[in-house]
Amino acid sequence: xxxIASQVKDIDRIVDEVRSFLRLxxxxxxxxxxxxxxxxxxxxxxxxxxxxxxxxxxxLSRYRHIPSLQQLMARLVREEMLHYEQVLAxxxxxxxxxxxxxxxxxxxxxxxxxxxxxQGRLVDTLIVGAVVEARSCERFAALYPxxxxxxxxxxxxxxxxxxRHYQDYLALAQLQASxxxxxQRLDVFLTEDARLVMAPDPQFRFHSGEPxxxxxxx
Numbered sequence: 001x002x003x004i005a006s007q008v009k010d011i012d013r014i015v016d017e018v019r020s021f022l023r024l025x026x027x028x029x030x031x032x033x034x035x036x037x038x039x040x041x042x043x044x045x046x047x048x049x050x051x052x053x054x055x056x057x058x059x060l061s062r063y064r065h066i067p068s069l070q071q072l073m074a075r076l077v078r079e080e081m082l083h084y085e086q087v088l089a090x091x092x093x094x095x096x097x098x099x100x101x102x103x104x105x106x107x108x109x110x111x112x113x114x115x116x117x118x119q120g121r122l123v124d125t126l127i128v129g130a131v132v133e134a135r136s137c138e139r140f141a142a143l144y145p146x147x148x149x150x151x152x153x154x155x156x157x158x159x160x161x162x163x164r165h166y167q168d169y170l171a172l173a174q175l176q177a178s179x180x181x182x183x184q185r186l187d188v189f190l191t192e193d194a195r196l197v198m199a200p201d202p203q204f205r206f207h208s209g210e211p212x213x214x215x216x217x218x
Contacts (some may be wrong), residue, residue, distance in 0.1 A: 001054050008168070014160060021166070022194070024043065027197070039097070052132075052133075053084065056076045060073045076168065083158065105201070123177045126173035127169070131186075133165040180192075
């Protein structure tokens with residue numbers, strides 16, 4: 001019992017920290033839509049894990065001269081690919097097919113604010129990584145109590161790693177820029193995250209915005 005209680009407190013701490021970091025929580029309407037779109041949810045979740053690993057690999061390739069980045073990204077890539085494998089296994093368990101889904105507007109909305117100069121691009125890319133991982137963690141926390149037991153347990157189990165990923169990205173960014181610059185850039189990307197999460201969105205994806213009355217097209 002003490003160990004279970006400790007685990008619950010740890011998860012609560014992670015969720016509280018992530019929610020404090022972000023500007024707002026996921027709308028209830030998105031959670032309600034997700035409960036009825038589990039196949040889409042899992043397909044896009046798999047896509048997100050794969051893209052997160054690909055982003056980590058790109059950073060590993062481009063910034064071989066930054067040891068701290070190499071160490072953290074190597075671990076992150078390994079974990080993201082494990083999560084990708086686990087999501088595919090869940091889809092097989094529920095007999096959900098994999099199919100092509102177009103990308104959501106979320107990542108593109110954040111990436112359009114990344115600066116073009118070399119140092120600015122590195123700092124902003126790391127901050128975007130932190131924001132995306134934090135939003136993913138927040139959505140896992142919002143979703144897991146509402147999902148079937150096996151799926152809910154899996155999403156709850158992802159909270160620790162996703163919470164750590166956001167911290168790792170943020171820590172790497174803080175090694176590359178002043179605290180003033182970090183805060184300025186965080187303000188840009190957290191504001192955009194909040195806008196994208198709340199803006200009406202006819203499309204349903206893992207990072208989509210407030211659902212509209214229009215039926216989302218896969």
